[in-house]
Amino acid sequence: MASKTIPFVYLLMILMAKTDVDAVIGVNWGRESAQRLIPSQVVDLLLQNGVKEARIYSSMDDLLKAFVGSGIGLSLTAFDTTVLQDYNQCLKWVQRRMPYFNDSSVRRVYVGVSPFMLGLSNNKAGLKQNMKVMYNLQKALNDADWGRQVKALFSHSSTELKPNITKPSEAEFLDEIKPEMEETLRFLELNNAPFVVDMIPPIELEKYKLDPSFAFVGESTQVIKDVNGAIYTNIFEFMYDAYVWALIKLKAPKLKIIVGQVGWPSDCYARGNASTVERFFKGLLPYVSSKKGTPLRPGAPIDTFVHALTDENKTPNNFMRHFGIYRSNGKPKFKIDLTGLGRDIYPSSAKGIMKMPERWCVFNGNRADYPMVEKQLKYACKNSDCSSVSPGSSCSDLSPNQIVSFAFNMYFQFKFQDESACHFNGLSYITVENPSTPTCMFPIEVVRGQQENYYYKPIPKAKGHHQSPNCVVSLFLLSLVGALFWN
Known part of the structure; x- marks a missing residue:
């Protein structure tokens, strides 16, 4: 007590x-x-x-x-x-x-x-x-x-x-x-x-x-x-x-x-x-x-x-x-005064950052083989980051086709726009037309930086105790992609 x-x-x-x-x-x-x-x-x-x-x-x-x-x-x-x-x-x-x-x-x-x-x-x-x-x-x-x-x-x-x-x-x-x-x-x-x-x-x-x-x-x-x-x-x-x-x-x-x-x-x-x-x-x-x-x-x-x-x-x-102050392009996402003075300012931007060319990898809309679309979507999300399309997130209002495009593009950008990374069994193509919406940005990432000297060891989960909120992505995505058959 x-x-x-x-x-x-x-x-x-x-x-x-x-x-x-x-x-x-x-x-x-x-x-x-x-x-x-x-x-x-x-x-x-x-x-x-x-x-x-x-x-x-x-x-x-x-x-x-x-x-x-x-x-x-x-x-x-x-x-x-x-x-x-x-x-x-x-x-x-x-x-x-x-x-x-x-x-x-x-x-x-x-x-x-x-x-x-x-x-x-x-x-x-x-x-x-x-x-x-x-x-x-x-x-x-x-x-x-x-x-x-x-x-x-x-x-x-x-x-x-x-x-x-x-x-x-x-x-x-x-x-x-x-x-x-x-x-x-x-x-x-x-x-x-x-x-x-x-x-x-x-x-x-x-x-x-x-x-x-x-x-x-x-x-x-x-x-x-x-x-x-x-x-x-x-x-x-x-x-x-x-x-x-x-x-x-x-x-x-x-x-x-x-x-x-x-x-x-x-x-x-x-x-x-x-x-x-x-x-x-x-x-x-x-x-x-x-x-x-x-x-x-x-x-x-x-x-x-x-x-x-x-x-x-x-x-x-x-x-x-x-949780970042900055996006990967070195630009701040919001105002924050890191001196603690409470000034209404954006933090300084990073210098010397170069973006990749303005091109995106998107879904070609072919719905004939749903199991293959499902398989490629799962692969893209597993090997990149699809968290922004989960419920309550910035891209949660995308259509099923747009969600697949978002996933394909995230994988494409993770691979630094390697053209071989935009294949997905013939379900995708590279475009220079920006697929972003007013509420959802399809990002273009920066040129390859330093990728060596990386070590990560996952935090163990405590059984029976409170866990942090987590965006549930996979089942949500698959349920929306399933709706492709009905559109």
Whole structure:
């Protein structure tokens, strides 16, 4: 049962943690996309927009080299924990990256991909292995005299919290992971490392059955009253203090919390569009920069990382493919002031981006062999990104023929307009007439960028726990294509 009031000693410790240090607004960038900006373009974009820190889902040499001398604080990711089995391997991992530690501002090393999801998927051995890697990496950093600057840690999500809470004071970690969580918290405290949380507000709004207006700072029609007079008017401070409460209940009331990921999709979601994302960040970023803090931590700076710099159309979860500020052509999708000043501005565009020729691959309308149309549609979507035609998305109003064309063109663009990629057993052709509609853009992608040095390890699904919203594409597409016979 949740505590009714904060124990006095913990409340005192929380209030004493108030600081005048400015909050950091960072940006995340990953490589789960068919068309990628090269690392130097990423660094240039961040510098143009006044971004002081970045979290990258990689630790590859080409990326680290690009950040050397930039002055941008960097958080790396050690994805493949299976090769970091013992201390010696972790020490080699650190030593290989020592030149970049010397010449760039590395802050953190994230271990694995949401390791506590393993613990929620009946894989405690996998979670324990990730914890061992984290301990050994930190020891290796300490032994290399980088432990004061660089911290090894995990990222955490609301999946680790008990569901069905109605206010932050009811929050606590799930019983099945509490022993490992307590051990992790003691490790973070010992090494003066932060507790990093990844927030995806559309998920939390659905999980806790909150009013949609609760997503937007300063606009909510819903007010939640909690113990000790705490009042919550937006999902960000609600979730932040839910984590504070969960930490209090495991005797870690002073542990710093960093928001390592927060964003809103611009597509593939019922309320996912550019104007909504713009509205979301217009309220959020000035709030985290204001030093207002939250009811439990008033005045505390909240370091916050915007997710993400670009769309990632190879992410396995379709819902997560549209969180980018930028399209693959380096143009911003909406206004956002990454300095936190709340200015009504578009971020700077990427320089040196070249588009492919203006041509598209489309369906020729031949309905004679429906099973073949179905087969080719499935193939195109499996090997590209058809999430924008799912219900509630930007291209959901296309006709069945247009949906097939959209899928064919996405595959064609994923293959950088290789003409052999527009065959589909004779069901397609290349055109220079733009098939886009007023609401749905058939994209032309950019010229081939850097495709090497890519590594992805999928996040395990936690059985029996809340999963993120996901665009259901395949059955929806097939049902519409089936309608071809009736048109």
